[in-house]
Amino acid sequence: MKKVAIIGASGYSGIELTKLIKQHPYLEISGLFVSETSTDKYKNINELYPEVIGTIDYILKPLIAHEFDFINDNCDYVCLCTDHFVSLNLAKKFLSMDKVVVDLSGAFRLENKEYYEKYYGFMHNHSDLLDFADYGLAEWNKNSISSSKLIAVPGCYPTAALMALKPLKKCGLIEENNKIIVNAVSGISGAGRKATLNNSFCEVSLKPYGLFTHRHTPEINQYLGIDVLFTPHVGNFKRGILETIYVELNEWVTTEQIEDSFKYYQNMHLVRVLNKRLPTIDGVVGTPFVDIGWESQGNQLIIVVAIDNLLKGAASQAVQCMNLNCGLPSEHGLL
Template identity: 30%
Template sequence: MLRVAIVGASGYIGGELLRLLHGHPRVTVVAATSDRLAGRRVDGPHPNLRGHTDLCFVGHDAVEDAGADVLLLAAPHRETMGRMAGYLTLAGTVIDLSGDFRLRDPGTYAAYYGVPHTAPHLIPGFTTGLPEWHRAELAAADRISVPGCMATAGILAVRPMAEAGLIEGPVQVDARTGSSGSGASGGPAAAHAERSGALRVFAPSRHRHEAEIAQATGHTVRMTATGVEAVRGVQVVCHAKLAPGASERDVRAAFHAAYADEPFVRVVARRQGLYRLPEPKILTGSNHCDVGFAVFADDGTVVLVGALDNLVKGGAGGAVQCLNVRFGWPERTGLEFPGLHPN
């Protein structure tokens, strides 16, 4: 059994890692860290795990004695980079879910995160944790950086078009996310009285995930992000100009060529029915990302849509999928749950 330690296990992503890895047949969790909750059972903040585990949190320092083969880091942005050199000495493989090693250019990181990168020399050693586009590299990677939730949806929706040369110019991304995207300590803005019924544009421009989508697609990206009343779920609606001569048939062919054999990406672009385009509601708890499109030939534009569960495919599930790729296991291992309907 592969020995895995989760650093920062008390938050929503940490809880999803615990849930998914509890059902993973090739993994045992040897440590789940939280300085604040050290000594307490993990099924306190994660009550869905009651009756499934007797694991207790340990302090962050205790991970040094856990003998882990893999570290999964669910620690905060801006803090992880300062501790990364130490983390890399504790396990052969490190999978980071913070934003600190997603961007290849330290200057871009500083522009979007508001602080200088304190470990730029470590950035080149990380592989992007998106198997659909980096599977070969991930199979041999010991340092993996999982993309952000809205970035994952945006990249999976836009990149087939970019790779096929079917769009030109900038891409406008309109992203919507549920309240769990703010984390377990989201502050006053996440309170029910403030969040319920709201459609809050919390990032009218320059959300940090726009830099990840631009990096992955080679296109200038302008992104807005809106908080919606859902707890889980991300949906991105991306507008782009079609390249001269590109048709709807070309668009459909590009999507199917990119994702025909992918276990977790489904192309959803139908002309009728309740779920004609990707809808995060039916993806709750699953590691799927649905992508789709609508072509408007009269003005030469295309709308690209991506949807996922931000805590699973957009976070913990993406990390577990990377873990499976890295160790040569079937990618669906521990990730078989198909989502709920109705929900």
């Protein structure tokens, strides 16, 4: 059994990760931690999430000095479900203990350190780790994840977009002189657990945000190798992401070539290519699956992709990465 510490365990991604590791046959929770100033410290996790009463029973410990010693002595993996800037500094410390760090924040996803000031609002003071980190898109980066010490779990929106677009890019089907448009909508849980007026359920209407400035735009561009026009929306539902993606294909591309490109996923158990049956949010919520469907007319392709933002967009993808790092199939313990 490999032992896992979860930092920031009281958040939505943290509880989902806790649930997944609790029932995993090869991973074991060694401790759940929150910040020293958190109002959740010393509470039982099932006080915050009553759905796990009777099945999960862990005290949320504040991450104070002697807990670092505990993690050093008792853990193989450290999962950071923390704010980007918090992850930035904690990762360095845990790497110095020779732990494998699985970071669910955006602190190590981008290669260009200048983007952190522009898109994240802070100066990246550990830019040496940007080249050291491996991007945790499990279906595409298996080899690098398998040997990595610092895994940057992809953002939720980029996960959906890249899973839809990378097969087409790999096969050279995209007409690269036309802008790809990614129109995405996420449930309110994507904003995190800390309440503000903007993410109060009664205040939320379907609305766009972050036009031209969202931090996931450079992430999609970097790992696709093509610039996209990305517009996120927030909807008044709890969880799930649905993206409708508009792609101009090369004029010579046939329907059969589109189908063949998505055969890349044919032996990957967590990807369901529905072809012309279009995905829905209800079809993926509470699951680790990526659902991909599409229709074409001439050289215009519309792809629809759906994921659970807290699972494939965060916690279950982190488990996939730990599985690969342990030499297991990426879907181990998730099906």
